[in-house]
Amino acid sequence: MKVCNSEAMKKIRELEEKKRLIVRAEETRSRVSYREGEEMRKTRYDYAAARREIGEIDGEIRRIKHALAKANCETVLDGFGFTLGEALVCLAQYNAEYARLSELSSYEKLSRRITANGVLEYTECLYDPEEAERDQEKLYAEICRLQVAIDRANLTNLVEI
Numbered sequence: 505m506k507v508c509n510s511e512a513m514k515k516i517r518e519l520e521e522k523k524r525l526i527v528r529a530e531e532t533r534s535r536v537s538y539r540e541g542e543e544m545r546k547t548r549y550d551y552a553a554a555r556r557e558i559g560e561i562d563g564e565i566r567r568i569k570h571a572l573a574k575a576n577c578e579t580v581l582d583g584f585g586f587t588l589g590e591a592l593v594c595l596a597q598y599n600a601e602y603a604r605l606s607e608l609s610s611y612e613k614l615s616r617r618i619t620a621n622g623v624l625e626y627t628e629c630l631y632d633p634e635e636a637e638r639d640q641e642k643l644y645a646e647i648c649r650l651q652v653a654i655d656r657a658n659l660t661n662l663v664e665i
Contacts, residue, residue: 505665509575509588509658512568512665519568523561530554571663579661581653588657591650598647602640609637 507515533549576589584591614628 506662507665509572509661509663512572512663513658515665516565516568516572519561519565523558523565526554526557526561568665571665575661575663579657581650581657584650584653588654588661591654591657595647595650595654598643598650602643602647605636605640605643609633609640 530549533547534551534554536545536547538544573589576592577587579588580586581588581591586594608631611629611633613633614626616624616626619625
C-alpha cells in the first residue's frame with residue numbers, strides 16, 4: 505500500500521500506542537495477588553499471545569521505519585538540492601544555531617558593573633549583537649522555508665508500506 509510519509513509516520517504512532525496499551529494491560533493482568541486460603545483469581549492474560557502481538561507490532565514498525573528511512577535518503581527537496589534525511593539534520597543544526605544567535609543577540613555591546621570590592625568593571629562584546637540579531641532573523645526565515653519544504657515532501661512523497 506502506498507501512503508505519503510506523513511501517513512506512514514501516523515501509522516507508526518498508532519502502532520506504538522497499540523503496543524503501549526498491550527504493555528500497560530500486561531502490567532496489570534500478568535500477576536495476581538491472593539491471600540492464603542483464597543483461590544487464585546484468573547485473568548485474561550496470555551504471555552505467549554502478548555509476546556507474539558508485541559513482536560508483530562515491532563516488526564511492522566521496523567518495516568515502516570525502514571521504508572521512511574529509504575525515502576528520506578532518496579527524496580530530494582525542491583529548492584535545496586539535498587535529501588529529506590539531510591534536511592532533517594540541517595533543520596536540527598539550524599535550530600541549534602538559532603538558539604546560539606538568540607543568546608549572542610541578547611547581550612549589550614558594552615556593559616558595566618561594580619564588583620564586590622567597588623571596582624568598575626566593563627564587559628564588551630567582540631562582535632556586534634545587532635548583527636547577531638539580523639543573522640538570527642535571516643536564519644529564522646530559512647528555518648521556515650526548510651520546514652515548509654520538509655512538510656511538503658512528507659505530504660507528497662509516497663512510500664510503499
